[in-house]
Amino acid sequence: MSSRRSRASVSEEEINELISRLQTLLPSARRRVGREASTTKLLKETCSYIKSLHREVDNLSDRLSDLMATMDHNSPGAEIIRSLLR
């Protein structure tokens, strides 16, 4: 429509919106309300947050595999049904 606005500015708005949306997902957004962080810091925080999430998934899969090893001797069918029903 408005071709006067170059593509760069339209994508800039898009980028800003995406960045603000990303900012809401980060845990720091809940601590600092309405604080404007620079984009670089935001990206850095995003990187570290993703890494920490990966680590959590690793920990949880460790625990899950341990539990699954012990579950073989118990009644795994019951817990599956129970988990699906919750």
Place this chain on the structure above:
Amino acid sequence: MPSSSSSSSSSADDEGARGKCKRGSPGACASASGGDYHQGPSSKWRTPRAQQAYSSKLLQALRLVRGGGGTGTLITCSASAPAVRDAAYRALAVAARGRSHWSRAILASSRRCRAPHCLRARRPPPPRPRQRQQQQQGGETEERRPGGLAGRAKVLGRLVPGCRSLSLPALLAEVSDYIAALEMQVRAMGQLTHDLAASASASSSSAPTAAPSIAPP
């Protein structure tokens, strides 16, 4: 919750983004459980239904990992942590229904090589000489220089699977979706771990001997 203010208070809107639209587009946010793309793809990961769907997928995958149908057999070695992790990521990618780059990349890489260590999501790729030089020379500068946006974006693109060569807006969208999906994965796995531990302790208390003979509670 202020529904008129569009995106000023972003943190408060986080929880209400499911029911209320940030952009204020009416009618698009009627269903909180549907794929409301207008609100942002990350909202679909926050619904309890999504988590339940993922949990059941994960359970199915874990049963396959365990050897399928081996309820009484002693197949314990296949339930290794990397296999569990791989299954979890694959289930997450399936739950994403292939709508995002990272989910397609995970599914493609798991199809290519079945080895559980082949999850390239967290490992940096074999360094090309250009990247290696950049890392050596610019490895510290990208931390010091505030204008290292491209460097940061590159690091981010390496963290998310399949997003190494995406443009910045696409990368940001992928990252938002990926983070929301990861959070849901952590929640679901934690819940599953809790359930398993609870049922394990419950069944062990009812059946004092940990014999293979199953005594259902």
